[in-house]
Amino acid sequence: MPKITYITHDNNKHTIDVDNGLTVMEGAVQNDIPGIDADCGGGMACATCHVYVKEDWLNKLPKKEDGEEDMLDMAFEPKSNSRLSCQLLVSDDLDGLIVNIPSKQG
Amino acid sequence: MNKTDAIIIGAGPTGLFTAHQLNLIGLNCEIIDNLNKIGGQCIELYPDKPIYDIPAVPECTGKELTNNLINQLKPFDIKFHLNQRVDEVKKDNDNWFVKTNNGKTFLTPNVIIAGGVGSFEPRRFSPKECEKYENKSLFYAIKDKKIFEGKIVTIFGGGDSALDWAIELSKNSRVTLIHRRDEFRGAKSTVNKMNELVKSGKISLLTKYQLTNVMGSDQIQNIEIKHDDGKTKNIKTDYILGFFGLIMQLGPIADWGLNIDKKTITVDTEKFETNQKGIYAVGDICSYPGKLKLILSGFHEGALAARACFKLARPNEKYRFEFTTTSSNLLKRLGKKE
Numbered sequence: 001m002p003k004i005t006y007i008t009h010d011n012n013k014h015t016i017d018v019d020n021g022l023t024v025m026e027g028a029v030q031n032d033i034p035g036i037d038a039d040c041g042g043g044m045a046c047a048t049c050h051v052y053v054k055e056d057w058l059n060k061l062p063k064k065e066d067g068e069e070d071m072l073d074m075a076f077e078p079k080s081n082s083r084l085s086c087q088l089l090v091s092d093d094l095d096g097l098i099v100n101i102p103s104k105q106g
Numbered sequence: 107m108n109k110t111d112a113i114i115i116g117a118g119p120t121g122l123f124t125a126h127q128l129n130l131i132g133l134n135c136e137i138i139d140n141l142n143k144i145g146g147q148c149i150e151l152y153p154d155k156p157i158y159d160i161p162a163v164p165e166c167t168g169k170e171l172t173n174n175l176i177n178q179l180k181p182f183d184i185k186f187h188l189n190q191r192v193d194e195v196k197k198d199n200d201n202w203f204v205k206t207n208n209g210k211t212f213l214t215p216n217v218i219i220a221g222g223v224g225s226f227e228p229r230r231f232s233p234k235e236c237e238k239y240e241n242k243s244l245f246y247a248i249k250d251k252k253i254f255e256g257k258i259v260t261i262f263g264g265g266d267s268a269l270d271w272a273i274e275l276s277k278n279s280r281v282t283l284i285h286r287r288d289e290f291r292g293a294k295s296t297v298n299k300m301n302e303l304v305k306s307g308k309i310s311l312l313t314k315y316q317l318t319n320v321m322g323s324d325q326i327q328n329i330e331i332k333h334d335d336g337k338t339k340n341i342k343t344d345y346i347l348g349f350f351g352l353i354m355q356l357g358p359i360a361d362w363g364l365n366i367d368k369k370t371i372t373v374d375t376e377k378f379e380t381n382q383k384g385i386y387a388v389g390d391i392c393s394y395p396g397k398l399k400l401i402l403s404g405f406h407e408g409a410l411a412a413r414a415c416f417k418l419a420r421p422n423e424k425y426r427f428e429f430t431t432t433s434s435n436l437l438k439r440l441g442k443k444e
Contacts (some may be wrong), residue, residue, distance in 0.1 A: 030413070035155070036368075039223045039353070039354050040223075041150060041390075041399050043152065043155075045151040045152050045155075046151065046353070046354070048353065062338070069287070070265075070291040071285060073263070073265065073285075073350065073351075074229055074266045074353075076229075076232055076350040076352045077232050077310075077316070078286055078316075080334060095270075099188060105353075106229050106230075106353035
């Protein structure tokens with residue numbers, strides 16, 4: 001099972017086994033990792049599952065769909081390595097992924 | 107003070123269908139919502155996105171669903187109170203006293219919370235200092251555009267609101283538009299118009315910048331913005347406007363003595379009642395074992411909560427289950443029979 005590491009704003013590391021087929025957002029929500037709100041439930045409609053992806057992972061992730069960049073306009077302090085975690089589908093390719101959670105979601 | 111059989115908080119699909127169910131069984135209700143329009147998340151977050159899992163509706167958009175639900179309410183006289191948030195719900199003998207942030211008050215035996223993930227509020231700027239200038243020299247919505255005449259106005263955002271206001275205010279103010287990237291998500295024609303105004307010098311455009319600080323005394327005087335490359339810039343401005351869309355906040359609901367777990371309200375699955383008698387929660391905001399955040403689940407929850415309301419609103423009558431196909435009572439209420 002792929003391991004995903006979530007680093008919260010206060011620098012707590014949570015490394016979780018997340019099932020293939022779930023999203024990085026669902027992995028966080030199901031394991032009570034604080035800081036990912038996911039208000040809309042994964043519909044790419046709210047930008048409250050915003051994460052910063054470790055730079056060396058950026059190119060290994062599936063490309064953003066059009067709507068994702070638009071939603072990121074509304075995220076709290078977006079950066080060049082910002083992604084919506086509801087759009088990151090977990091697979092073996094993502095084993096070892098590290099994401100940082102922003103200080104707030106809005 | 108308005109007296110009613112039930113108050114529904116939230117005019118999303120669940121709130122609307124719950125109102126239908128209440129009126130069908132002969133109870134009246136009033137609906138309160140913080141948005142300025144009916145439809146909740148359907149209208150605010152995905153008006154044009156198709157939904158495929160409404161029973162017997164193969165495909166419809168959030169807007170179509172909302173319009174259909176509004177049409178379904180036509181036989182009934184339902185009062186909507188939009189643009190206001192319920193701030194207070196407290197016990198008043200056998201009733202609940204409900205007060206909105208506009209000062210409107212209600213007395214009712216039943217309060218149904220159909221509030222989704224809470225009320226929609228503007229997304230705010232991140233620097234902490236922004237708070238003290240809010241509604242003085244920093245705004246997330248414009249009520250009176252006259253105050254900007256002849257002033258320096260800095261607008262942040264990349265959607266239609268930011269673009270529309272940049273274009274409009276550029277007629278009488280010195281406008282700078284700032285956005286975090288080069289692409290704008292606003293309508294193409296609006297983006298073109300903005301670009302023309304940039305070319306003719308009516309709007310200054312800065313992209314790949316975000317707000318990092320605001321400086322001033324009573325009013326904002328200067329702001330600091332930071333480019334993607336890390337360099338900062340100081341600009342003089344009288345006003346700043348932020349248009350980053352809306353976000354849902356649980357808000358005052360947290361203070362009403364309800365059992366809340368992870369921003370949802372715990373209910374039973376018979377009446378969808380909370381730990382407070384006469385307060386129910388339906389739709390996305392409620393939780394119980396097996397809860398699915400689907401619109402269809404909200405419809406079911408609302409139908410049952412409406413029946414539970416009957417007992418408290420008509421303590422001396424007995425509720426009788428009837429079908430709309432055959433019951434003359436129901437058909438009369440629906441305006442289908444004299």
